[in-house]
Amino acid sequence: MEYRLKINEETLPVEVENDEEEKFTAVIGKNAFDVSYTTVNDHCIHLSVNGQGVNVYVSDQGDGKIIAIKGKSYFVQDADLLEQNKTRKKGPGSDLTEVTPPMPAVVIAVAVGEGDVVEKGQAVVIVSAMKMETTLVAPFNGTVQKVNVAEGDKVMPGDILVDIEKNEPEEEILS
């Protein structure tokens, strides 16, 4: 069995061999690891890797797993699953790009109106979360098509606060 696992931007294949009851060999790149494991509970696994014991803690977040090892956290994603989801989500209208908060937040101010011409980097919406203000900026030069929020609205990551249409598509250099 082979997994392709992504951490940050690095995707590496993990080959699983000799899968037995709570024991297997994992091959990552040129390295082989003898792994045995005991599941302590839903979130804790005791691993023995090449004879060295370590407790790892896992939380499945749906789009990947948070793995904590000795005070360090890794977000590990299944690259094959990610690709499937990506092709499913991609659709038309990719000229519209999103102005979306990085975290659940409350809208403090909307700095633009429909029809406004905005420059890349121009402030469009100011949101606040946990008493900290964040300015969301236009991702490129364009025209505001629609403002979807008002002051005081609660917004979530993925919510599109302002629709901006690119004015001039950047010319691609064809080789």
Added chain:
Amino acid sequence: MFKKILVANRGEIALRVINTCRDMGVKTVAVYSDADKKAMHVLAADEAVYLGPSEPSQSYLHMDKIIDAAKTTGAEAIHPGYGFLAENSEFVEKCEQQSVVFIGPPAKVIKDLGDKITSRKIMVNSGVPVTPGLTSTEADADVMIVEAEKVGYPVLIKATAGGGGKGIRIVNSSEEMADACSAASREAVNAFGNGEIYLEKFFTKARHIEFQVLADKFGNTIHLLERECSVQRRHQKIIEETPSSVLTPALREEMGKAAVTAARASGYVNAGTVEFLLDENNNFYFLEVNTRLQVEHPVTEMITGVDLVRLQLEIAYGQELTISQEDIAGRGHSIECRIYAEDPENDFFPSPGTITFLKEPTGPGIRNDCGVYSGFEVPVDYDPILSKLIVHAQTREHAINKMIKALKSYIVLGVKTPIDFLIDVLQSEPFVQGEVFTDFIETHFSDWKPDMSDADLARIAFVVDEMCSNRKAKRVASAEDAIPTPWQTLGNWRQGG
């Protein structure tokens, strides 16, 4: 002593106060908002009163609702914790009018010291050195520019009502002044309901050293040594320790005396903190007095052995301090790390969400003042502090090692935390050498990236978890297919007897 008090706060500090009340046999009343129906302080208190919507102005900042809650439940006093109403003189006045004891200083002291301008004037008059800058508020950015040129850039634009790193901007040149003033002012309006700002010199190479003070109603005022809080991000402390590695006994005594002078000059009663900046030449300047229990008070408790919350209650009840300056001695070294729901890789942005798993570190000399649990959803509406991890050991070196060990066994899953960042800071050469200034993070860790040395292990763990959950899913599926047991077929069968 009080029979029952109300704790007008949430999270770890509410729990901290409730803990001491339990020790003292004082009953506690918690208050909560919509977002906190299942918060730990609500579960821990003897009684809990619902205040209203999550929005702070409708709940934890709503003075009348809180005083009503105290009246209805028969609580004789209110402990404000830190933040929210802790430094709100209007609230203290209302408490006084309603004959509810406020566990903290009198309204006038909070008003005088909470106004940075008035407090600067008090200190100047009593001979405590202050940082160069304005001694009046200013709304005009152009006037600020003139002042900035007098004291020299960089300068700080600060909310006169400020605190906790909110409503502060650093200004490096005149072009930045107008934006900084309006941003600081707006943030201050949101956080404190007062947008007035002033200017003071910003020391790029300075240490933040503060002294804990205690004063009773009989004129006894003492200090409980210093806390060094130089490691900050976004003007908010993240690592605090005591003793400071730079104070000589003579300088400690001098600063301690200045702190007591500052407290006396302002008519201080109860627990407070006098903050100083210490420049590279060991000159110290008064910054402000925090008229509340500080977030980082536990390190003082660790080395002095006192319970500051207990003393706060005793002083508020009208008792005389039972300890004198001579009784105060520091033993060993203590460090605190603040664990926030935030992303150190992304400029310490708040990271709200559900804590899917939590395992607190334990062991000799380890204390974790924690306000959350596995399954708790960290609300977006409040400060994202989850807990404070505190260690106590014989020497600074031992304390650092103990803290690193504790952080490595502290598991918080579901929200981002600075745990890995803190480990790297504690292990870094400048921190180990005690070379800590307020620009520490910007200087040494501005482009910090998490260490990836255990990435292979993380991938292996992923595979193991997949194998386990597949097996679990299979087990569940096969159980559903199996022949029903009598437990499933008997229906509303009940055991007799």
